[in-house]
Each structure stands twice: as C-alpha cells, then as structure tokens.
Amino acid sequence: MTTALRRVARVRWYLLIGIVVLVLVNGFPFYWMALTSVKPGTELFSFPPRFFTTAPDFSGFERLFETTNFLTYAKNSLIIATGATVVSVAVSALAAYGLTRFPFPGSRAFSTAILYAYTFAPIVIVVPLYGMFREVGLINSYLGMILAYASFGVPFSLWLLQPFFRAIPAELEEAAFVDGANRAKSAWYVVLPQAAPGLIAVSVFTFLLAWEDYLFARVLITQEELKTLPIALHDLYNASLQDWPLLMAAAVLINVPVLIAFLFVQRYLVAGWGAGAIK
Template identity: 95%
Template sequence: MSTALHRLARVRWYLVIGIVALVAINGFPFYWMALTSVKPGTELFSYPPTFFTTAPDFGGFQRLFETTNFLTYAKNSLIIATGATVVSVAVSALAAYGLTRFPFPGSRAFSTAILYAYTFAPIVIVVPLYGMFREAGLINNYLGMILAYASFGVPFSLWLLQPFFRAIPAELEEAAFVDGANRVKSAWYVVFPQAAPGLIAVSVFTFLLAWEDYLFARVLITQDELKTLPIALHDLYNASLQDWPLLMAAAVLINLPVLIAFLFVQKYLVAGWGAGAIK
C-alpha cells in the first residue's frame, strides 16, 4: 500500500507531460495517414472530423491497384534499391577491409576525400549528372539509377564500416590462416561475419536512401513505366482530382518496408550513429 502511494508521489509530471506530447506530435500524423487510407467517403470531409472509423473502407487501396500502375512503380523501386544496396555494400565492405588491413601511404587522405564526397549535396550533383547521363544514354535506365544511389551510399557506408573492421582482432584472422584458410576464405568466414552488425546497418541505410529518394528519380527518370514510388506518388498528388484515401493508401504501403527495416535495425542504427558517424 504505502509503496504504491510512494511511487505515485514520485511520478515526475514534467516527464509524463513531455512523453505524452512527444508521442502525440510524432505519432498523430502516422495515425491520421493510416486512418485516412481506410476512411469511408462519407466520413472523409465530415466536421467535426472522426478520429476512428467503425466501417473501414479499403476502396483507396483497391483504386490504387486498379487505376494506377502501383505494382510497376513498386517493382522499379525494389529493383533499384536492392541493386544499389548490393553494389554499395560490396564496394564499401571491400574498401573498409582494405583500409583497415592494408594501410598504405595516402589511405588516410583517401578516407578524408571520400568523407568530403559524403557532404556533397544531391542537388549539386544531380545537375551535371543529368547532363552526363543524357549523353551516355543512362536516363530512364535501371543501371544509371543503381550506380547513382550506390555511389551516394559508399561514402557514409565506408565511414561507418571502418570502426567495425578495425575492432576485429588480427589474431582472429591469423588463427584462420593457421587452420589453412587463405585470405579470401578468412575474410568471408571470419572477418565479414564479425562485421555483420555494421554491414546490416549500412545495407538498411543504402536501401532506404534509394527507396525514399525523390530528386534523382525525378530528374533521371522521365518514362512512366520506370518511375519509382516517391515520384509516382507526387504525380498522383498533382493529378487534377486529389483522391486522399488513395494517396494515403500509397503512403502507407511505401512506409511498410521502412517500418520493418526500422524495427529490425534500430539498435544497430543507434550504435552506428554513436560509433561512426557523429562520434
């Protein structure tokens, strides 16, 4: 009894208020998005607005799949984001291994130079890239998009991966050599599994970078059948009639992989941000 009273008295009200406000401000837009996607037409513009619906209507999702090429856009996004992730992670894992195992004169300068590249703004790069891709025939091309996103992923990934590789003791690899493994085998079976948390974090980072990007896709894709989800969604919004349940249904579906990835790696994300990026 007395402990319960004691606990109640110790409740810090500023903490409670802060948490409730934070959850409301951050969470409500997501709730409203999901709610709108299943609101029946009669409730959509009612005043006062309804904050719950007892008769969910999945017409928004149905119209999204029947009247737009949503699945094509999703396929494009998936191919480009996966391709960019594979290229970027492979390239930066090799480079991080090289930098930490075989330092050579100028490798620190190389790291710094790559770091500079990370800070280059997409809006600055996309202008000449558009000109170059136009001449090289890489506009409206999966490969062009994959290379563009992969190279944007590399600087950050390399930066984040280096501490992970550096933390792996050289003795571990030497033990593998003693057991008869060659360098490739020891890297594959000993070093890379040890760096798995870092590799997962950069994979998710690169995938989301490509999945969510608007600017590069807007500039480097002009054909409807090659559009990625973000530009397709913007074009649906700009269409003459704004069908909000349909738009919010699309928004919910675009967010799904993001949410899954986020739940899956949030602990790596916090660790990675702490260890590598901001220090």
Template identity: 45%
Template sequence: MNRWRFQRLSNRGLLYIGAALLVIQAAFPFFWMVSTSFKPPVEVFAQPPTFIPHHPTGENFHRLFTATNFLAYFWNSVKVSGLAVLLTMVVSAAGAYSLTRYQYRGREKIAGLILCTYMFAPIMVVIPFFILVKKMGIENTHFALVLAFTSFCLPFTLWLMRAFFKTIPVQLEEAALVDGAGRVRAVIYIVLPLALPGIIATSIFTFILAWNDYIFTRILITADELKTLPVGVQDLFHSALIDWGLIMAAGMMITIPALLFL
C-alpha cells in the same frame, strides 16, 4: 527530504510528459494517414473530421492496386533499392577492408576525404550526374538510378564498414593465413561473419535512403513505367480535387517497408 523527493518526482513527471508529447507529435501523422486510408470518400471530407473511421473500407487500397500503376512503382522501388544495396555493400566492404588491413601512405587522409564527400547535398550533384549518364547513354534507366544511389550512399557506408572492420582483430586473419587459408577465404569465413551486424545495419541504412529517394528519380527517369514509388505517388496529385484516401493508402504502403527495417 520530502521536498527533495517531491522535486525529483516532479522533474521525472515533467520528463515523462515531454517524452509523451514528442511521441504523440511523431506518431499522429502516421495514425492520421492510416485512419484516412480506410475512410470512404465522403468521410474523408467530413466536418468535423473523424479520427477513427465510422465505416472502414478497403476501397482506397483496391483502387490503388487496380486503377493506378502502384504495383509497377512498388516493384521498381524494390528492384532499384535492392540492387543499390547489393552494389553499395560490395564496394564499401572492399574499400573498408583496404582502409583497415593494408598499410599505405595517406590512408587516413583518404578515409577523411571520402567522408567529406558525403556533405554534398543531392541537389548539388544531381545535375552533373545527369549530364554524365546522358553522355554514357544510360539516362532513363534503372541502371542510372542504381549508380546514383550507390554514389550518394557509398561515402557514409564505407565509413561505417571501416569502423566495424577496425573492431575485428587482425590476429584472427593471420591465424587463418598461417593455417593455409588464402586472403579471400579468410575474409569470407572470418571477417564477414564477424562484421555481420555492421553489414546488416549498413544495408538497412542504404535501403531506406534508396527507397525514399525522390530527386534522383525525378531528374533521371521520365518513363512512367520506370518510376519508383516516391515519384509515382507524387504524380497522383494531378487534379483539382485531391483524392486523399487514395494518396494516404499509397503513403501507408510506402511507409510499411521502411518501418519493417527500423
């Protein structure tokens, strides 16, 4: 009995140790980024390195906001990500409603085909997409970025919304229709409120993907004033001596909005 209990406690202890190591491995880069962002330039390159700043300062953030275009990049990311979320949710909700409420031939095959398109990596579609937007005359615009993010996120978000809509009983809509409500009113006042958790989860997924995107912005945007944060911050690596304090401050500011939605 004691041997069995000792073995169970040992296994549990090893499990906790392994979990703690994984947490440390995942959290240490973020901790180092935060620590470096508050270090003065001299301490950033100090040997041996310091894990906690001896003389914490906000100089890196001050230079980030005043000496770079960070605020413009930040606003561009907020605008593009917000519009991408709005457009993606409208289209995916309409598509998911069609796939769950209307009966037509090939409905399930269409749903499977939509999900299969999500398997294409962005690098496979970014060049054809660039050619398309160039022919449309909308290259180097935020509108092109919104379309790119929407087209990339839409297959998976539509599939997620379809799964949430399938959990909502059709009888609720039928009862509303019997009471005199139209189809649009039934969707607005019954389906969407019940699907609100799914809408929020899908919106967060879309926002994080659009917020962190690099490849579409790098290919489609050339004007500095239109760049988003991932590309704009990457351009800070422009000298032989990299200003790690400034870059870590920028990385911290990029990470915070995404963490707020986790």
C-alpha cells in the same frame, strides 16, 4: 518524501511526458495517414475532424491497384533499392577492409575526404550525374539509378564501416591463415561476420535512401514504366482530381515496408550509428 526523492520523481514525470509527446508528434502523422486511407467520403472533411472511424472503407486500396500501375512502380523501387544496397555494401565493405588492413600514408585523410562527398547537397550531385549518364546511355535505366544511389551512399557507408573492421583483431585473421585460409576466405568467413551490425546498418541506410528518394528518380527517369513509388505518388497528387483515400493508401503501402524493416533491424542500426559516432 525528501527533497532528493521529490526531484527524482519530478525528473521521471518530465521524462514520461517527454516520451509521450515524442511518440505523439512522430506517430500521429502516420496514424492520420492510415486513418484517411480508410475513411469514408463523408468523414474526410468533417468538422470537427474525426480521429476514429466506425465504418472503414478500403475502396481507396482497391482503386489504387485497379486504376494505377502501383505494382509496377513498387517493382521498380524494389529492384533499384535492392541493387543500390548490394552495390553500396559490396563497395564500402571492400574499401573499408582495404583501408583498415592495408593502411598507407594519408589513408586517414583519404577516408575523411571521401566522407566530405556525402556533405554535398543531392542537387549538386544530380546535375553532373545526369550529364554523365546521358553520355553513356544510363538515363531511364535500372543500372543508372542503382549507380546514382550507390555513389551517394558509399561515402557515408565507408565511414560507418571502418570502425567495425578496425575493431576486429588482426589475430583472428592470422589464425585463419595458419589453418590454411587465404586473404579472401579469411575476410569472408572471419571478418565479415564480425562486422555484421555495421553491414546491416549500411544496408538499411542505403535501402531507405533509394526507396524514398524523389530527386534522383525525377531527374534520371522519364519513362512511365520505370517510375518509382515517390514519383508515382507525386504524379497522383498532381492529378486534376485528388482522391485522398487513394493517395493515403499509396503512402501507407510505401511506408509500411520501411517501418517493418526498421523495427526489425533497429538494434543493428543503432549499433552501427553509435559505433560510427564514437569513432
């Protein structure tokens, strides 16, 4: 084997080791969480720790549904995350279309200034939001949470969508105008389908932001019946008696939908982030 072939084989070997390590580092916490949720009580704190179980116990999931309001919390998270996604996608898509189809002096600087809003730490934004929402009665409401997440997600979504809209040839819309379509129909039937990867990426980003957020929900929600899943999980952890199988069962159920959604749309998400980064 020549020196060049040996180097190629060595690089491939190192690459394989790196991939395996990366998978283990990222996948092991989720595996341990899922394993703990079904471990019987006698194996939870065994030493040395057991990385498998031959007697899975699903009573943690049963206690989760019987002794807590998990379904109510899941409903709240789903409503808020879905609403924030719809608002964020609608606003950012309209803004991106307007900025790319009707540029004005300083439009590029305006887009950059909007992106700067995303660089602020959430704790900086949540304080004035709380004061504003308290004045208009949006504390402890679905609408308040939806608007809060949308205000944080729209700047990044707008920045992400602009390259997609800018890459769509204006000639496609002009052809639609010739066929009798107006501006609204051409945008709906011609432009939006072409920007589908970016819209999906924005949707996933906003949904994950709202689904897993703790800070905004903790500050803007105080009523028990309106709590979201991250808040509920934190409160369960702070209980006097920590039921680890129950806590891990809740964590699994919170993360499984996110994992499934990400695996389903990962190619669109990567395409969206890649287009934004290249631009």
